[in-house]
Amino acid sequence: MTMDHAPAAASNGERRWNPVTSEVVRALHRAVGRERVLSTPEELLAYEYDATIERGTPQAVVFPESTEQVSAAVAVAHRFGVPVTPRGAGTGLSGGAIAAVGGVVIALTRMKRIIEVDRVNRIAVVEPGVVNLDLSRAVAPFGLYYAPDPSSQRACTIGGNVAENAGGPHCLAYGATTNHVLGLELVLADGEVVHVGGRTRDVPGYDLTGAFVGSEGTLAIATKVTVRLSRIPESTRTLLAVFDSVDDASNAVSAIIAAGILPAALEMMDRHIIAAVEPVINAGFPLDADAVLLIEVDGLEEATTEDAAMIRGICDAQRAREVRLAVESADRERLWAGRKTSISALGRLYPNYYVLDGVVPRPRLPEVLRDVYRIAETHGLAVANVFHAGDGNLHPNLLFDERVPGATDRVLAAGAEIMRRCVDAGGSITGEHGVGLEKRDFIGWIFDDIDLAVMGKLKAAFKADGRYNPCKAFPTTRGCGELTDRVVARHAPALGTDIYV
Secondary structure, three states: OOOOOOOEEOOOOOEEEOOOOHHHHHHHHHHHOHHHEEOOHHHHHHHOOOOOOOOOOOOEEEOOOOHHHHHHHHHHHHHHOOOEEEEOOOOOOOOOOOOOOOOEEEEOOOOOOEEEEEOOOOEEEEOOOOEHHHHHHHHHHHOEEOOOOOOOOOOOEHHHHHHHOOOOOOHHHHOOHHHHEEEEEEEOOOOOEEEEEOOOOOOOOOOHHHHHOOOOOOOOEEEEEEEEOEEOOOEEEEEEEEEOOHHHHHHHHHHHHHOOOOOOEEEEEEHHHHHHHHHHHOOOOOOOOOEEEEEEEEEOHHHHHHHHHHHHHHHHHOOOOEEEEEOOHHHHHHHHHHHHOHHHHHHHOOOEEEEOOEEOOHHHHHHHHHHHHHHHHHOOOEEEEEEEHHHOEEOEEEEEOOOOOOHHHHHHHHHHHHHHHHHHOOOEOOOOOOOOOOOHHHHHHOOOHHHHHHHHHHHHHOOOOOOEOOOOOOOOOOOOOOOOHHHHHHOOOOOOOOEEO
16 A cells, blocks of 8 residues: 555554654645644544443544545545544444544534435435434324334434444344445445445345444545435334243243234333333333333334234233333333433442343343343343343443452453353344444454455445544454553554553
């Protein structure tokens, strides 16, 4: 690779990224305007974290307002040999938006236009900074909505959802983000702008759209996203099933799916989540229950009536203490408010929490959940479980106080053990939060060296080759050397220091 300020070769044969110097900052000013660039230490503090417990300070943050400005900023970073980290709203839960080795953060929150809504073909074209829920609100007058609904949908952006292939409670029936993205405008690592996919689901050729969704910012930056919209269902019914045992609630999940019913959503919350949420939201979750299931069916009126009745019978057969039906929108909204604020409500109980994201086959839920509680207890930690039970996507929340010496290390050790248990049960290390910094050293449990080498060739085909979001998603990212996730994130270099990736 030839460039004016190319990264120099280090003594071990790896390449060394150049720091963001005053010369780089001045070039960014010329490219996008001084008012769109932050570079002083106090300005950068707010961009050293996402929703994980990791940290990494960037050396500059750029706020482009158009594809042209994204391209110009990326071209500057490419010319000076500086790494780039794309960033959405910073709500990610795997460290994906953290500048692990410094460099330039491209923050896309000012690109928030809904460019087009095609009511006939049920398509919208949006910029990456559009907030997830804002899109559904914008198209609701047309009887449409955007189906992927992460719990952070009031804050998270479409661009970040695309990068992480975000899911949400309703992905059980409707699929994750990848099932709703049709086409993309992308800025490659040298600043080139390309288009992949289109406005229909069956575009000839390689599925580059599918390859990009979930790539965690390592391939390119999306500057326009064409998404598929769905019709608002005629009827929606929400049930709350109350159980005195997590095992019984877990068994009910498998029994519902085995009966041939595919709910729109099937969520579980344990007693620790209920204790955090109920005093704040007053959703009606019994404080003495061991677990509750929040189950939603939608579709035609006749179908939802029949499905709700069958689900009630199944839950009764699995020893549910009580099954309530919420038909009125206010009752449904209160239940969902309890679910979607559940993780943030844990701050009432402990100053810190660490959200995990693993997947297991549904029939293995009872035994794996028992092991989650056991592992947490072994490490002297409290754990609260709230998760997408219908597709086996677990979200154990390890509760702790980082001010207690050794507490963070115990949390990370317990988290790794829980992830290993998910894999041993036939599952995966992530269902929707991504790999990021948090789990890149675990990906070898899922893929062998040949698999990872093929993925590396895909990065090269996109001309990324470590320039975008370095040290994320893969354990052998060039130049990351022997640094662990936590060392990389917590010891990002100070402004102007040489950095390796």
